[in-house]
Amino acid sequence: MGRAPCCDKANVKRGPWSPEEDAKLKAFIETHGTGGNWIALPQKIGLKRCGKSCRLRWLNYLRPNIKHGGFTEEEDNIICNLYISIGSRWSIIAAQLPGRTDNDIKNYWNTRLKKKLLGKRKQSNFQPRNTNGLMEENSYPNALSSSALERLQLHMQLQGLQNPFSNFYNNPALWPKLHPSQEKMVQTLQSFKESSNPLMQNTLLSTHAEQGSPKAEAYKPATAADVVHQDAVKINSSKVDLLENSLNGMSSMDTSVPFMGTENKNPLDSNLAPRGEGVEQSNMGIQEVSALQAELDDILNNRTTCYIPQEDQMAEFDCFREINGSKESLMWWSNDFDGKSASSNSWDSTATPVLQTDPGMFQDYELGYSQ
DNA sequence: AATGAAAACAACCGCGGGAGG
DNA sequence: TCCTCCCGCGGTTGTTTTCAT
Numbered sequence A: 001m002g003r004a005p006c007c008d009k010a011n012v013k014r015g016p017w018s019p020e021e022d023a024k025l026k027a028f029i030e031t032h033g034t035g036g037n038w039i040a041l042p043q044k045i046g047l048k049r050c051g052k053s054c055r056l057r058w059l060n061y062l063r064p065n066i067k068h069g070g071f072t073e074e075e076d077n078i079i080c081n082l083y084i085s086i087g088s089r090w091s092i093i094a095a096q097l098p099g100r101t102d103n104d105i106k107n108y109w110n111t112r113l114k115k116k117l118l119g120k121r122k123q124s125n126f127q128p129r130n131t132n133g134l135m136e137e138n139s140y141p142n143a144l145s146s147s148a149l150e151r152l153q154l155h156m157q158l159q160g161l162q163n164p165f166s167n168f169y170n171n172p173a174l175w176p177k178l179h180p181s182q183e184k185m186v187q188t189l190q191s192f193k194e195s196s197n198p199l200m201q202n203t204l205l206s207t208h209a210e211q212g213s214p215k216a217e218a219y220k221p222a223t224a225a226d227v228v229h230q231d232a233v234k235i236n237s238s239k240v241d242l243l244e245n246s247l248n249g250m251s252s253m254d255t256s257v258p259f260m261g262t263e264n265k266n267p268l269d270s271n272l273a274p275r276g277e278g279v280e281q282s283n284m285g286i287q288e289v290s291a292l293q294a295e296l297d298d299i300l301n302n303r304t305t306c307y308i309p310q311e312d313q314m315a316e317f318d319c320f321r322e323i324n325g326s327k328e329s330l331m332w333w334s335n336d337f338d339g340k341s342a343s344s345n346s347w348d349s350t351a352t353p354v355l356q357t358d359p360g361m362f363q364d365y366e367l368g369y370s371q
Numbered sequence B: 001a002a003t004g005a006a007a008a009c010a011a012c013c014g015c016g017g018g019a020g021g
Numbered sequence C: 001t002c003c004t005c006c007c008g009c010g011g012t013t014g015t016t017t018t019c020a021t
Helices: A019-032 A041-045 A051-062 A073-086 A090-095 A102-118 A146-159 A164-170 A180-193 A198-212 A214-218 A224-247 A267-272 A286-300 A318-322 A339-343
Strands: none
Touching: A019 A041, A019 A051, A041 A051, A051 A102, A073 A090, A073 A102, A090 A102
C-alpha cells in the first residue's frame, strides 16, 4: 500500500510556471488568501497545478519581500554557522534570514557556499592515523556520513580546535531559556544532584522528568539555539542514562539505543561515546565500571569529551592555514534567544531574526572570499 | 561558432507530524 | 483514542544558463 497521491498527476501541469499562472495565483492569494487549503486552491482559480506546487511557487517566489540571489557575507556566515551546528534544517536557518526561503538557502548551500568552503579540501585526506602513524582502514571518519564529515570539517575549518558544544556548555548565557515548568524541575533537581552545572540540570531534566511532563513535552524547540541545546541535552542524557544504569547494575537496561543513532546528525556526537555499542552488563568487570564511573564524573563535572584533531590531521587541511580567527569564536547565540523567536518562520518578515541582533557577532571569522 | 561540461536554479517527491473530526 | 487529511520539510531530480575548449 503506497501513499495516496495528493492530486491527479495525469491532469496537472508540471514544470516551470508561466507568467500567466504566476499572475493568477498571486492575484487570488492576495485577495482571498490561501483559504487554508492548498489542495483545493488550484481548482478554485482554474489552475491545472498540484496544490503543493502552488504552495511552493507562492512561498518561494510570489509572496512579497522575497529576496533572490545576492547573498551577503553576513548571510553566508549565518548559514555556515547554523549548518555546522544544526545541520540541514533549512527552515530553521531560513528563519534567521528575512526574505530568504529554505529552498533558496538549500540551493545556495549545495551549489555555491559548500564548494566555496570545502573546495580547497585535499582529496583523500583526513585519514586518522594509528599510533604508528599509518592510515587505518575502516576507521572512524570513513564511518561518518558525508554530511557529518562535511560538517565536522567545516566546523574545524571555522572554529579551529573548539568543540561547538564546549563553549556552549561553559557559557550559561548562551543557553536558551527553558519553559517555566522545566525551570521549576531544574530547581528541584538541583538539590538532588548538587550539580553546579546548569547543563547537567537540563540533562537530568531531560533524562528523568521530561517525558512525564506534558507541558515540557509541548514546549517544542524551534530556534537554532533550541535545536543545538536539545542536541546537547540529548547526547548527555543518553550517556548519563547509560552510565548510571550501568553503575546501578540494571539488568533491564535497553541497550538497543546506541549513543549514535540515526537521528544523531552532529558529527561531533560520535566523539562523545562509543559507536553503536551498548554496555555488556553481565560481563562488566571492575575496570569497566571504574571507567564508566570516571566518564560519568566527567559529564557531571562538565568535562565533556570532544574531538581534538591531532596536529598532523590539522595539517592535512589547507583551510587551517587560512584560519586567522579566534578560538573563542563560537559565541553565536545571544541572550536574546527566547520563546518569541520560536514562532518565526522564513516567510514571516515581521519575525525577529535572532541572529541579526548583533551585527558584530560573526566577526570572529571570515569565510574564504579569496575567489 | 559549436559543443560538451559544469554550475545554478526551479520544481517535484515522499515522508513525518499536527490538526481536527 | 484512532483515523484521515493536509501542511511543511528536506532530499532529489530536471531544466536552463554559463563557461571552457
